[in-house]
Amino acid sequence: MSCWQTVQDYGLRAIGIGERLLPREDFTFCQQVTLIGSGMIWNIYFGVVALTLGFFFATALALGKASPRKFLRKPAEWFIFIFRGSPLFIQFFFGYFLFLSLKSVSPIFDPFTAAWLGALIVLFMNTSAYSAEIFYGALLSIPKGDTEAADAYGMSGWPRFRRIVWPTMLRLAWPAYTNEAIFLFHATALVFFSGFPAWQQRGDALYYASYFADKTFNPFVPYPILAGYFILLTLVVVGIFGFVNGRLNRHLPQNMKKKIQLRPNLIR
Structure with a gap:
């Protein structure tokens, strides 16, 4: 069987x-190479x-945590604490058995x-918690002069948030958020090893x-292939997020633009 025939048979x-x-x-x-690359479709999804x-959702959580109202602040704080305080592998495990228990009810x-829905929900909640903490820190770091200038122009409520607070928060948080995005793609490799079964052997990379x-x-053959695919995926993520980072900071002088620095997480 030729390699091209193998790609046609196993590529998807x-x-x-x-x-x-x-x-x-x-x-x-x-x-x-073909089958591991085929599994990367799930990781990307x-x-x-x-x-x-x-x-x-992370933006909403960050705003909730920064809110002076206790009924908004406390649920956001506990959500972030629980999903940042427990290992992702355990979250997959308990998520699967929670959904399995609910399935017996209805x-x-x-x-x-x-996995396409249950594991996705777990990943969604996990990355929302980590990203919310990043955005919350960025909210606290917004220069006071920016908000005071908005107040001086009579901006308040949604216009103030949309034109001043949110763009500034993203500019400050984006380098750290890029690292969170990279780690999230790497964390997708845990999906089929943490409870969610691979139906008909349709698993990830x-x-x-x-x-x-x-x-x-x-x-020493399949795992280096897997690592190569994730390195390529990381380069794509860095390229996309670097472009967005440039757009967010396009108004700044060249020497003042913050470049994205990759700081991979060794342990989640």
């Missing part, structure tokens, strides 16, 4: 398109959707036991890398 297998059965013997390098939805919760490592007894 992770989402149910193409060859149904996994190769059982005579594993080629092309098969490993989890990361993009959780990050997009979590961005807006069939409407059946989709929540699948780490799922297929582990499959080849177990079958060939040689982890």
Whole structure:
């Protein structure tokens, strides 16, 4: 079988398109690259959707935590504390069994036991908590002169937040938020090892890398391939977030623009 035929058969297998059965013997390098790359579709899906939805929820949580009203501040503080204070692996584990228990109560919760929705919700809440803490710190760091200038112009409420507070918060938080986005994509590799089953062996990149490592007894081929895919994904994320960072700071002189500095988290 040629490599191109392998790509046609297994390139979209992770989402149910193409060859149904996994190769059982005579594993080629092309098969490993193709199937692990196929699994990356799930990692990108989890990361993009959780990050997009979590961005807006994190903004709301940060505003809630900064609110002087106790009924807004306390729920935001406890949500952030719980999801930042517990390991992501444990959150996946308890999330799956919570959805499994709810499924026994009502069939409407059946989709929540699948990784595409249940694991996505866990990732969404986790990244929202971490991002909210970043945005909260940025809110506290907004120069007082900016808000005083807005008050002097008679701006208040939504116009003041939209034109002064929110853009300044994003500019201050964006480098740290970029690192959170990178870690979130890396954290998607935990999905199928933490309770949520891979239906019909349609797992993510780490799922297929582990499959080849177990079958060939040689982890030094599939895992470097997996690492290469995540490095490429990280470069894409850095490029996109770097572009946004440039747009956020386009009004500043060149020597005053803050460049994104990557500080990878070794432990979550």
